[in-house]
Amino acid sequence: MCGSLLVALGLAACGSGSSTGTDSTAAAGSATEAAASKPAGEPIKLMAMEAYTEPASGLEDPHFDAGQARVEAVNAAGGIDGRPLELIKCDTKSDPNLAAACARQAVEEEVVAVVGPAVFNATSAYPILEKAGISQVGGSAADQVEGSSPISFPFTSTVTQIAGVPRALVLDGAKKMGAIIPKFPGSEQVVQGLEQLVPHLGIELGEVEQLPFDTVDFAPAVAKALSGGADSVLVFFPGPNQATAIKAVKERDPSAKVGTLNVYVTPEVIEALGPDAEGLVAAAAGLPASASSPGMDEFNAEMDKYAPETPRVDGAVFLWAAVYAVEGILKQVQTIDAKAVTAALGKQAKLETGGIIPPLDTTVPGPVPGFPRVFNPTTVPVRIEAGEAQMMEPKNPFFDPFGGPPPSAGGAKGGA
Template identity: 35%
Template sequence: MALAVTMAACGSSSSDSGPAVEPGDPSLTGSPIKLMVIAQLTATNQAETPQTVSAAKASASAINARGGIGGRPLQILSCDDKVDANAAAACARKAVSDGAVATVGQVSAMGAAINPVLQQNGMANIGPYPLSASDFSSPSSFPLCAGGPAAIAGVARNLGTNGAETVGLAYFGNAAGATSVPFVTTGLAGTGAKAGPKVPVPPGTADLAPVAAATTKGADAAVLALQPDDAVHFVQVARQSGNTAKLGMPAQDPGLFKKLGGAGDGLYVATQFAPQSSSVPGIKQFLADMEKYARGTRLDDYALNAWLGVQAFEKMLAQQKPATIDTATVKAGMSRLVNLDLGGVVAPYTTTKESEMPGLNRIFGPQVQLGTIKNGQIVTDGKWVNPFLPASGG
């Protein structure tokens, strides 16, 4: 049921081309602990996500600089899914054959090919950015955020609790994009607002002015569940035409709001991670690690998620204290987490009970933060809200 609705996924395998061990304390002499990032690394469009590997390596480098894992260094492997199910499955098999104890920070729409291989080999998929139904349901999957469903429901919740009466939806015009429709209704529950027009938008539509008009016909607000560049274009043409409807979109790439300039001010957003402008400890550490070890990397949600996946691995070991570190103990440890503190980047993370939402049972962290855009930055009150619950209980 729940597929990617804010990104077109892209990306035989290629192994890590970086150093054998991520930079860190030279006194780390134990055998490396290997983690693999599976992502779309050689896509030919904007969906290429090499920042995931850079961010995971930066995270590992910072851990190694602090002494590694019990004196052992972390090593980040990477593999390109090439937007191909066979290549993605090969990546999962490579994670096994190369001795990785888990995968981390995955950005791939090929979860249906990856997760069964990991499950068969008892390996955890830590922090996949959920882009396929398998990522939301596989016993191997431990997403740290709730992906498109929570983002779309969160934007609708934000609009509904801020005066909107009828909320339209412009969504990515394919079968995956259509899955955003029920999440708008879910997000509006308890707000008093109702769902309005639902307009599919083929990717790369040159003229979005008619789309903006159709989405807000009879509606005073709209959720934009579109490719990021199309969402930016929608906002621009809507404002240029004098359309005053309240507009909202997932906050996935902070850089997009700077592109909008003044046209972006007042946008309603939902973010699955604490804003990068916030002062929570995890965000401060993320930015410092990226500046030191991966300067120039694109700092979007995919990068933050990959960095956080490596941090979650370290913190899981500290909480669970397994006697050995292998695929079995890592997966078991990930299954027993209770209120794991990830530095405020996400809400405290518990995995001992699955979600009761059909098809979304592996959502352990459904919460989002709601906010607006001001001077190109995401501004929230720092509170976590569950948009899958009615507004009175969210």
């Protein structure tokens, strides 16, 4: 549907043009090959800056150990030019003052990049990082700061994942979907965007209900969302009430299909849903841990060795992939510092993440009006089976809901 425009979600249909730039394919390579001499010298520092202990975000703290697992593997293989990697953990707690403090710490510690799926309070942290030339890699752009800053190299965006949910519902056999979303500044634009996008994905859009974040009784909204013959509901309600909203749909109509964002299908949500979690469909930001691909196999091997107890959710995969991507850049630059890393990141025709998402072309703006740094418009439709996200289209897992050309990253094998 190239030519259609999802104005409200900030995403356009047409893909970007051709360009030239550096190819980081295989730049990182396998960090788990033969053991090398122990790295020495001054460590090369990265920072994982996230709201680790903020429950309102709907995300838990499964991420850091995944990034640390990659760092351990890199160091076991000899580090970067004989120097060890170091990953610093900084908890913003969704507090803008703490986010700024983390950014200042990144400057003081001379980190070469901030890595991971979420900064939170980017408006506080980014001005400090921008002044120091420190990039943020692997984020999920949630606002125009993360979507437009020259230091931002996100792997996905919240609106991209919302736009991917209808595809998962269509694959599940849905014909008409309602939606339940939180009411926030810009939520009306999300509704307008869904109205433009959904008809092009083979599904009809019914009633869209916007509710306050502190809603606990979802029954009236569910009744409206399932009215008019709707057989499915998009539920995007980040936070502790995500499971409550999904259960309300199932209580109203046990046969109704539910779609959401996989990043919010945490182990805690799956446990709270119980049997209702089985068959839930979602849009994942990248390959789920159940997939079998060279990069994901490497991720799982390193997690088995260094972080076997850490849940292998989207956030964990993305932090690992962010370290992987920066590792590849560090092997390209002549001078290892933040500004050199940021400059090199901006010249990548194929920035590799181990195949977790399609290679990123950072040399041209992404297809998102107002969000030019969102280089990847794809999502991966998944279904929850026995508590794990499984790909719904394993032969071609990456789906672009905005009608761009098919990604060239290739397929992946489904999990067992």
